[in-house]
Ligand code: SF4
Protein backbone atom coordinates (compact mmCIF):
# COMPACT_ATOMS: atom_id res chain seq x y z
CA UNK A 1 0.00 0.00 0.00
CA UNK A 2 1.41 3.41 -0.92
CA UNK A 3 1.89 6.13 1.67
CA UNK A 4 -0.39 9.18 1.57
CA UNK A 5 1.09 12.43 0.32
CA UNK A 6 2.24 14.60 3.24
CA UNK A 7 1.06 18.20 2.98
CA UNK A 8 1.96 20.86 5.53
CA UNK A 9 -0.92 22.87 6.86
CA UNK A 10 1.23 25.93 7.50
CA UNK A 11 3.73 26.73 4.70
CA UNK A 12 6.79 28.71 5.77
CA UNK A 13 7.01 26.97 9.15
CA UNK A 14 10.71 26.17 8.59
CA UNK A 15 11.55 29.68 9.79
CA UNK A 16 10.33 28.65 13.23
CA UNK A 17 12.86 25.83 13.53
CA UNK A 18 16.27 27.13 14.60
CA UNK A 19 18.27 24.32 12.99
CA UNK A 20 21.53 25.99 14.05
CA UNK A 21 21.27 24.19 17.39
CA UNK A 22 22.34 20.97 15.61
CA UNK A 23 25.73 22.41 14.72
CA UNK A 24 29.12 21.15 15.95
CA UNK A 25 31.22 23.42 13.69
CA UNK A 26 30.49 26.89 12.43
CA UNK A 27 31.77 28.95 9.49
CA UNK A 28 33.87 32.04 10.09
CA UNK A 29 33.76 34.47 7.17
CA UNK A 30 37.15 36.16 7.25
CA UNK A 31 36.27 39.10 4.97
CA UNK A 32 39.84 39.08 3.76
CA UNK A 33 40.21 37.58 0.29
CA UNK A 34 36.55 37.41 -0.78
CA UNK A 35 36.13 38.05 -4.51
CA UNK A 36 32.35 38.47 -4.40
CA UNK A 37 31.70 35.32 -6.44
CA UNK A 38 28.67 34.43 -4.27
CA UNK A 39 29.33 30.70 -4.65
CA UNK A 40 28.82 30.29 -0.90
CA UNK A 41 25.38 31.86 -1.20
CA UNK A 42 24.46 29.50 -4.02
CA UNK A 43 25.70 26.26 -2.45
CA UNK A 44 24.48 26.68 1.12
CA UNK A 45 21.77 24.02 1.54
CA UNK A 46 20.09 26.11 4.22
CA UNK A 47 20.11 29.36 2.22
CA UNK A 48 21.37 31.12 5.32
CA UNK A 49 24.29 33.11 3.89
CA UNK A 50 23.62 36.78 3.37
CA UNK A 51 25.62 39.84 2.42
CA UNK A 52 27.04 41.76 -0.52
CA UNK A 53 30.13 43.66 -1.66
CA UNK A 54 32.64 41.03 -0.41
CA UNK A 55 31.13 40.93 3.06
CA UNK A 56 29.16 37.74 3.67
CA UNK A 57 28.06 35.99 6.84
CA UNK A 58 25.89 33.09 7.88
CA UNK A 59 22.73 33.35 9.90
CA UNK A 60 23.77 31.04 12.73
CA UNK A 61 20.17 30.49 13.80
CA UNK A 62 19.86 28.25 10.73
CA UNK A 63 23.41 27.24 9.68
CA UNK A 64 23.85 23.53 10.37
CA UNK A 65 27.64 23.67 10.05
CA UNK A 66 27.91 21.37 7.05
CA UNK A 67 31.04 23.16 5.78
CA UNK A 68 30.05 23.19 2.11
CA UNK A 69 30.52 26.97 1.91
CA UNK A 70 34.09 26.70 3.20
CA UNK A 71 34.85 23.76 0.91
CA UNK A 72 33.57 25.56 -2.18
CA UNK A 73 34.95 29.05 -1.49
CA UNK A 74 37.60 29.47 -4.20
CA UNK A 75 39.78 31.79 -2.12
CA UNK A 76 39.56 30.11 1.31
CA UNK A 77 37.87 33.08 2.87
CA UNK A 78 35.65 30.86 5.03
CA UNK A 79 37.05 28.76 7.86
CA UNK A 80 35.16 26.11 9.82
CA UNK A 81 35.83 26.19 13.54
CA UNK A 82 34.58 24.10 16.43
CA UNK A 83 31.37 25.43 17.93
CA UNK A 84 31.83 26.42 21.58
CA UNK A 85 28.64 26.62 23.63
S1 SF4 B 1 32.50 31.83 -1.86
FE1 SF4 B 1 34.17 32.89 -0.81
S2 SF4 B 1 34.88 34.39 -2.32
FE2 SF4 B 1 32.87 33.72 -3.00
S3 SF4 B 1 31.43 35.23 -2.08
FE3 SF4 B 1 31.59 33.49 -0.65
S4 SF4 B 1 33.19 34.13 0.81
FE4 SF4 B 1 33.39 35.42 -1.01
Ligand code: SF4
Pocket residue numbers: 026027043044045046047048049058062063064065066067068069070
Ligand atom coordinates in the same frame (compact mmCIF):
# COMPACT_ATOMS: atom_id res chain seq x y z
S1 SF4 C 1 28.27 25.63 7.01
FE1 SF4 C 1 26.68 24.80 5.61
S2 SF4 C 1 24.73 25.52 6.44
FE2 SF4 C 1 26.35 26.77 7.37
S3 SF4 C 1 26.54 28.59 6.09
FE3 SF4 C 1 28.03 27.08 5.33
S4 SF4 C 1 26.97 25.95 3.70
FE4 SF4 C 1 25.41 27.02 4.92
